Structures are given as C-alpha cells and as structure tokens.
Amino acid sequence: MSSTTTTHEVEPRTTTITLTNGKTFTFESNVSTTDEQIPVIDVARMYSPNLEDRQALADEIREAAHNIGFLCIVNHGVDMNLADQVLDQAKAFFALPAEKKMQVCTELMPDEYCGYHPMQHYNPNGWKQRDLYEAYNWNYNAARDPEFPDPSIPEINLWPTEMPDFQERLCAYQTEMIRFARRLTRMFALALHIPEDAFDDAVRRPEAGARILHYPRQEASRDEQNGIGAHTDVEYFTIITADTEGLEVLSKSGRWIKVKPTPGSFVVNIADCFMRQTNDFFVSTVHRVINESGRERYSVPFFWGFDRQSVINPIPTCVGDGNPNKYPVMTAGEYYLWRTRTQKKSWKIGEGKANA
Ligand SMILES: O=C(O)CCC(=O)C(=O)O
Numbered sequence: 001m002s003s004t005t006t007t008h009e010v011e012p013r014t015t016t017i018t019l020t021n022g023k024t025f026t027f028e029s030n031v032s033t034t035d036e037q038i039p040v041i042d043v044a045r046m047y048s049p050n051l052e053d054r055q056a057l058a059d060e061i062r063e064a065a066h067n068i069g070f071l072c073i074v075n076h077g078v079d080m081n082l083a084d085q086v087l088d089q090a091k092a093f094f095a096l097p098a099e100k101k102m103q104v105c106t107e108l109m110p111d112e113y114c115g116y117h118p119m120q121h122y123n124p125n126g127w128k129q130r131d132l133y134e135a136y137n138w139n140y141n142a143a144r145d146p147e148f149p150d151p152s153i154p155e156i157n158l159w160p161t162e163m164p165d166f167q168e169r170l171c172a173y174q175t176e177m178i179r180f181a182r183r184l185t186r187m188f189a190l191a192l193h194i195p196e197d198a199f200d201d202a203v204r205r206p207e208a209g210a211r212i213l214h215y216p217r218q219e220a221s222r223d224e225q226n227g228i229g230a231h232t233d234v235e236y237f238t239i240i241t242a243d244t245e246g247l248e249v250l251s252k253s254g255r256w257i258k259v260k261p262t263p264g265s266f267v268v269n270i271a272d273c274f275m276r277q278t279n280d281f282f283v284s285t286v287h288r289v290i291n292e293s294g295r296e297r298y299s300v301p302f303f304w305g306f307d308r309q310s311v312i313n314p315i316p317t318c319v320g321d322g323n324p325n326k327y328p329v330m331t332a333g334e335y336y337l338w339r340t341r342t343q344k345k346s347w348k349i350g351e352g353k354a355n356a
Pocket residue numbers: 211213228233240242247287288289299300301
C-alpha cells in the first residue's frame with residue numbers, strides 16, 4: 001500500500017489597489033470578517049449644556065477617528081422617518097425606466113457629481129466586472145439651508161421632472177443632516193483639541209451633497225465584482241444610513257471588516273480632506289460594499305465638507321517640530337474638483353488595480 005500526499009500550493013493573493021487620492025493599499029484576503037468591529041459611540045452628550053460632557057464625547061470620537069476612521073453613532077437625535085422616506089423615494093426612482101433616469105445622467109455635468117450614475121458604470125478597482133450599483137447624487141442648495149438660507153446662490157442640481165415628492169423628501173433629509181453635521185463638526189473640533197467653534201465659518205456654506213444608492217443582490221463572486229469598489233471619500237466626513245448589511249471597512253490589520261448594522265444608527269467615516277487637514281491624525285479609511293444579503297440594498301450617504309473657498313491649512317494641533325505638514329495647501333474647492341474629474345474618468349476606464 002502506498003499513500004500519496006497532494007500539496008495544494010497556496011497562491012499569494014496580495015492585491016494592490018491604487019486610489020484616486022494617490023495612495024495605494026494592499027490586502028491579502030478578499031474574505032471579510034465580523035471578528036473586528038467599528039466602535040459604537042453614544043453621541044447624546046453632544047447636546048449636553050456642559051462642556052466637560054461634550055469634551056468627553058469628543059475624546060471618544062478622537063480615538064475612533066484616529067484609529068480606524070469609522071464609527072457607528074447612536075442616540076444622534078435625527079428623525080429617522082426622514083431617512084426612511086428617502087429610502088422609499090430611492091426605491092421609486094431606481095425602478096424608473098433607464099431612459100427616464102438617463103435624462104438626468106451625471107455625464108451632463110463633468111465637474112459635479114450630481115445626477116444619475118448608471119448601473120455598472122464604474123470599476124474603481126479594475127475588477128473583472130464593473131461595480132453593481134446605480135446612484136443619484138444631489139448637491140447642497142443654499143436656499144434650503146436650515147440656518148443660513150440664501151436663495152440668491154444658484155443651485156447646481158439635476159432633478160428628475162416626473163417624481164413630485166422626490167426633491168422635497170430628499171431635501172428634507174438633507175436639511176436635517178446639515179443641522180446635525182454642523183453640530184458634529186463642533187465635536188470634531190473638540191476632538192482635535194481646538195475651540196469648539198473653530199470650523200463654524202468653514203461650514204456656513206458647506207459642501208453637503210448626498211446620494212441614494214441601489215445595489216441589486218450580487219450573483220457574481222466577490223473576487224470578480226464589488227457592489228461599490230474599494231475607495232476613500234473625498235470631503236471631511238460622511239454619514240451613512242443603509243437598509244441592509246454589506247458595508248466593509250479595511251482595518252489597520254489589513255482585514256476587511258463586515259460592518260454589523262445597528263438599527264437607528266448612522267455610520268460616520270472620515271474622508272480625505274479631513275485626513276489632509278489633520279496631517280493624517282484622522283484616518284480616511286478604505287471601504288467598499290458587497291451585497292451578498294440575497295436582497296436589494298439601498299443606502300443614503302451624506303457627504304459633508306468645508307466651504308469650497310476654505311483653505312485646507314493644517315490644524316495647528318496636528319503639525320509641529322518633527323511633524324511637518326505632509327500635503328500641499330489648496331482650497332477645498334480645488335481638491336473637490338480635482339477628485340471629481342479624476343474619479344469620473346478613471347473609475348469609468350477601470351484602471352485601479354495595480355496587480356493581478
Ligand atoms: O452604500 C454604502 O453603504 C456606502 C457607499 C459609499 O461608500 C459611497 O457612496 O461613498
């Protein structure tokens with residue numbers, strides 16, 4: 001009798017992706033895990049009249065923003081009925097015939113994200129198949145600002161004409177989120193150990209666009225297709241609500257964390273401009289969506305950024321002797337425009353993957 005042993009050579013599976021912020025990242029395994037989780041933070045103290053309470057909360061946010069750049073926030077005080085109504089509108093909009101959606105296609109606006117992004121349009125990671133999502137983005141409109149309304153500033157948006165409640169519902173949520181994000185910005189100022197009102201002027205005329213996304217249930221393998229490919233967000237921070245699991249975050253250990261949904265919560269993540277302005281003290285973490293839930297997934301990210309005119313000067317507490325500023329100084333508007341143009345072009349071509 002003889003016995004044979006078969007050795008299966010395990011191929012090294014390191015994947016390297018180039019991001020549109022100029023950085024590259026690698027990961028060994030494309031499988032995701034729930035062993036690690038993003039921190040869950042109760043933010044009710046942001047409404048406390050007591051500065052000590054607010055600072056204690058800010059220090060928790062500081063840790064999360066520094067260590068993983070993602071946090072799940074509960075007790076945020078936002079009326080989630082407004083978010084549910086946006087999810088309902090999303091379902092109705094994406095169910096429209098393609099030609100109706102294409103009437104507001106984002107290709108009509110090369111320098112803005114607003115409008116409809118068709119299904120399987122982008123391939124940011126150069127995967128075999130294009131990303132399995134469609135989206136609709138809309139920009140901040142100063143006329144609807146809850147605190148500083150100014151109807152004289154023109155709106156840059158592409159609204160569909162045949163859905164009477166669509167614009168109203170989307171904007172009602174956005175207006176509430178602007179109010180909330182301004183308060184959260186104050187917590188981030190405290191988190192950086194600078195005065196609470198340090199960013200108030202920069203968010204008087206914010207970048208406060210949002211998007212609805214639809215991810216059909218994915219049939220293809222996660223090695224061939226993403227819902228939305230791995231990327232970092234552009235502005236300061238993003239506040240996401242979603243109706244289904246699927247979001248994955250690349251942890252410092254190089255593993256993909258499957259974010260567990262917490263009912264009524266928001267996921268908040270740091271984006272690239274905040275990373276730059278904090279000289280990398282806050283981390284803008286790579287994330288993606290793969291919808292293996294077996295049902296349709298809808299989500300509503302709200303992208304928050306400082307005024308296009310504001311200069312991305314490093315925060316004084318984030319630079320010093322032996323820690324010089326790493327990034328060229330420019331206005332937020334210059335940075336947003338550069339990223340919009342780059343992403344719309346390179347994600348369409350599908351050139352993100354640096355190795356096979
Ligand atoms: O759908 C989600 O949960 C996240 C989407 C996202 O990361 C994005 O649109 O930037």
